[in-house]
Amino acid sequence: MLTVLLVVIILNFLMLHLAPGDIADTIAATMGGADEKDMIQLRTEYGLDQPFFIQLFQYVIKVAMLDLGNSHFYNMPVFDLIMERLPATLLLVFSAQIVSLSLGILLGVYAAQNPNGLSSLFVNMLSLFGYAAPVFWTGILLLIAFSLYIPIFPVAGMRDVTIESDNFFVHAFDVARHLFLPMITLASIFLAYYSRLCRASMLEVLGADFVRTAKAKGLSQRDILMKHALKNSLSPVITFAGLSFSAVVSGAILVETVYSWPGLGTLAFNSIIARDTPVLLGILIFSTLMVTVGNLLTDMVLRSIDPRIQGSQ
Amino acid sequence: MKRHYLKALIISASLILTSLGISFADDHKRGGTLIASMGSNPRHLNPAVQSGIATGFPGSQLFATPIRYDNNWEPQPYLAESWEITDGGKTVRLNLVKDAVFHDGVPIKSSDVKFSLETIQKNHPFKTMFGPVIAVETPDEHTAILKLSQPHPALMLAMSSQLMSIIPEHVYGDGQDPATHPQNSKNVVGSGPFKLVEFKSGEHVILERFDDFFIKGRPYLDKMVIKIVTDPAARTIALENGELDFYAFENVARNVVRLKKNDKLEVTSKGYAAIGPIDWLAFNTKRGKTADVNVRKAIAYAIDRKFILKAIMLGVAEEARTGIHPGSPLYDPNVETYEINIEKANQILDDAGYKKGDDGMRFGLTVDFGWPPLRPNAEYTKAALKRIGIDITVRPSADFPTWARTVSNHEFDLTWDTVFNWGDPVIGVHRTYQSSNIKKGVIWSNTQQYTNPKVDAILEKAGKEIDPEKRKALYSEFQKIIVDDLPVYWTNTLPYHTIYNKKVGDPPLGIWATSSPMDMTYIKK
Numbered sequence: 040m041l042t043v044l045l046v047v048i049i050l051n052f053l054m055l056h057l058a059p060g061d062i063a064d065t066i067a068a069t070m071g072g073a074d075e076k077d078m079i080q081l082r083t084e085y086g087l088d089q090p091f092f093i094q095l096f097q098y099v100i101k102v103a104m105l106d107l108g109n110s111h112f113y114n115m116p117v118f119d120l121i122m123e124r125l126p127a128t129l130l131l132v133f134s135a136q137i138v139s140l141s142l143g144i145l146l147g148v149y150a151a152q153n154p155n156g157l158s159s160l161f162v163n164m165l166s167l168f169g170y171a172a173p174v175f176w177t178g179i180l181l182l183i184a185f186s187l188y189i190p191i192f193p194v195a196g197m198r199d200v201t202i203e204s205d206n207f208f209v210h211a212f213d214v215a216r217h218l219f220l221p222m223i224t225l226a227s228i229f230l231a232y233y234s235r236l237c238r239a240s241m242l243e244v245l246g247a248d249f250v251r252t253a254k255a256k257g258l259s260q261r262d263i264l265m266k267h268a269l270k271n272s273l274s275p276v277i278t279f280a281g282l283s284f285s286a287v288v289s290g291a292i293l294v295e296t297v298y299s300w301p302g303l304g305t306l307a308f309n310s311i312i313a314r315d316t317p318v319l320l321g322i323l324i325f326s327t328l329m330v331t332v333g334n335l336l337t338d339m340v341l342r343s344i345d346p347r348i349q350g351s352q
Numbered sequence: 353m354k355r356h357y358l359k360a361l362i363i364s365a366s367l368i369l370t371s372l373g374i375s376f377a378d379d380h381k382r383g384g385t386l387i388a389s390m391g392s393n394p395r396h397l398n399p400a401v402q403s404g405i406a407t408g409f410p411g412s413q414l415f416a417t418p419i420r421y422d423n424n425w426e427p428q429p430y431l432a433e434s435w436e437i438t439d440g441g442k443t444v445r446l447n448l449v450k451d452a453v454f455h456d457g458v459p460i461k462s463s464d465v466k467f468s469l470e471t472i473q474k475n476h477p478f479k480t481m482f483g484p485v486i487a488v489e490t491p492d493e494h495t496a497i498l499k500l501s502q503p504h505p506a507l508m509l510a511m512s513s514q515l516m517s518i519i520p521e522h523v524y525g526d527g528q529d530p531a532t533h534p535q536n537s538k539n540v541v542g543s544g545p546f547k548l549v550e551f552k553s554g555e556h557v558i559l560e561r562f563d564d565f566f567i568k569g570r571p572y573l574d575k576m577v578i579k580i581v582t583d584p585a586a587r588t589i590a591l592e593n594g595e596l597d598f599y600a601f602e603n604v605a606r607n608v609v610r611l612k613k614n615d616k617l618e619v620t621s622k623g624y625a626a627i628g629p630i631d632w633l634a635f636n637t638k639r640g641k642t643a644d645v646n647v648r649k650a651i652a653y654a655i656d657r658k659f660i661l662k663a664i665m666l667g668v669a670e671e672a673r674t675g676i677h678p679g680s681p682l683y684d685p686n687v688e689t690y691e692i693n694i695e696k697a698n699q700i701l702d703d704a705g706y707k708k709g710d711d712g713m714r715f716g717l718t719v720d721f722g723w724p725p726l727r728p729n730a731e732y733t734k735a736a737l738k739r740i741g742i743d744i745t746v747r748p749s750a751d752f753p754t755w756a757r758t759v760s761n762h763e764f765d766l767t768w769d770t771v772f773n774w775g776d777p778v779i780g781v782h783r784t785y786q787s788s789n790i791k792k793g794v795i796w797s798n799t800q801q802y803t804n805p806k807v808d809a810i811l812e813k814a815g816k817e818i819d820p821e822k823r824k825a826l827y828s829e830f831q832k833i834i835v836d837d838l839p840v841y842w843t844n845t846l847p848y849h850t851i852y853n854k855k856v857g858d859p860p861l862g863i864w865a866t867s868s869p870m871d872m873t874y875i876k877k
Binding site for chain 1: 385392393394395396404405406477531532536537552553555577579580581587589590592760772795
């Protein structure tokens, strides 16, 4: 993992370095104007006048000492900035992943029972639509439907700061209300993958010998599906879910922007535009961690449903 | 701007409340929370060391300035209850309100004014605002005397809005660099009508009524929540469904048109005259074909302002004919308007010796644009200039810094840009046309590299002319010359609009929009 981190840092440092403009230009943009001397001073202060390798070396040394440095743009420690935003992103990413996975499996199983029927077609259409539609478009559409015409969900943010209550459940419910639309939007992309994959793998398993045996034993359809077929067809779905975890994290960027969700996505996006190198690298380090943890979790789930993996250990 | 300088040696304000130029009927009510929004995430909340409208909105609520402006460009007392201008405009005496305190209860003294001004001089990007101020004397706790090296009429506007925030010396003068002071974002100690409850970057700024504010009975609101909503579509929906009460600086024409149809909302373009945003097409006056004034004129004749106003701005922006915003008292609309005239444009190019080739094209140019909303302007330029045989290549930039580098290093032919006047021309207009401000690598300097000794002389004179009539005449002359020289071709004001729920009373519709204190705003019951 350390090698991965080092490669991530070097590549991104290089990319940001190659992009034209620097933090002094973006600060000028937020100021509505600039002064020549101020810009030179800023560049000296942030060490941007140093050669590339010295900048990179200094940064790597700092990270090795567990110091992510200061944001040039916000003048705040990068670690604090990330910690402020991380819980929101974790909540969004994990809940979306859980929803898309469980709903995807459910739809997949359903569709596999009658692969050429109307309901199967419907599931296919629905999932393909979710996959094909751009996230920001789905997001806005859901907003228009469920915030404007049927105003049951709030448009922006993560909580209603005007609520004055000490009750934990009032606040939890408030966050859940705010979470619902962004979560559905983010989940809609992956729902397609998971349901299609589950359907295909279910179909394969349903034609297998042991299913025929189960049928011959006179087991109920439900038992065959849930106990025998599903367990055997889940591994590819879970494996894929683990692999696509990084895609969920990157998908969160767009969703967060549409819903003003105060997570890492918007911060990452802004720091690219603002050329705020320390923040971007900090976020990348954290998302590398997040993806690793996500993969670890899927591995654990896989083990619990497929004893063969455990055995090979 | 008429009577404030020299003419009256002493302008005293007997009653602060009645002299604000806003009607104070009894319908102003105490209490309530305003749910407002802003479209970008501010770096921090201290306008003394951070310019820009993002910091300006919360910053003007947190910090008071010596004076404020009414809707008619007349200066009004604020933290300074009166002021005297003597010595031909070279001495400005501010008499501060006696019982004003900072949010931590410490009295606001003249030494804080001195400290604030010096901090701004050192850290604020607009060096011309207080450039001529050479010293600040503090004979007593409530008097600050500004000594100037030359008369400086821009000073009045520079002492208002978000431009001269009075910050406490005992907090920001503790030895740490004010530009990176931790209390710029957290535990902000201000002097304005509202104090900071919480600033969560990317999420919201929550402000609360400051009970010891020096204007008794103000502000009316108990609380102000400023949500940071960067997505224009989400913001529009939130205004429509009542989740947001107030949003200023909306510049997406489509959204303005849409929100105007909602009968729960008020939508107005009032209040942006001093901010003064102008869209323009800038020319590189030193490189290639655009160095020839004939080419620039032909381009101006071929680009139809009316089309831009109608088709791109959907009728919600104003026409801008010069470098000074049409809302400014110094604007002179009586200049050459370059009405669309393709024939004339072609004629000018023919006469200047640019012959059409076999494909009907004379030569090629590139056009850049600074912000994604200006993309339609760039596309239109391509279509419009094809008619006069100029082959335009639109060069989209990946993002702002990319564009800023290209333009500030003078590597462009044409570029669309939006530039703000920031009150007085000395602050936001001179910078584009003065030859002394050609500074490679600095965006919004004179990136056109326009040089005209006559313009330089007029601007220098106008910058220190204290007679309002003479000053206006100088700026008229200046506008006529730049319209003739065309270093840039101005098309329209940015369609900034303030949108607010009808339950909001007395929103900030003066010349500075939300870059002014909202102590008069209230919630109707």
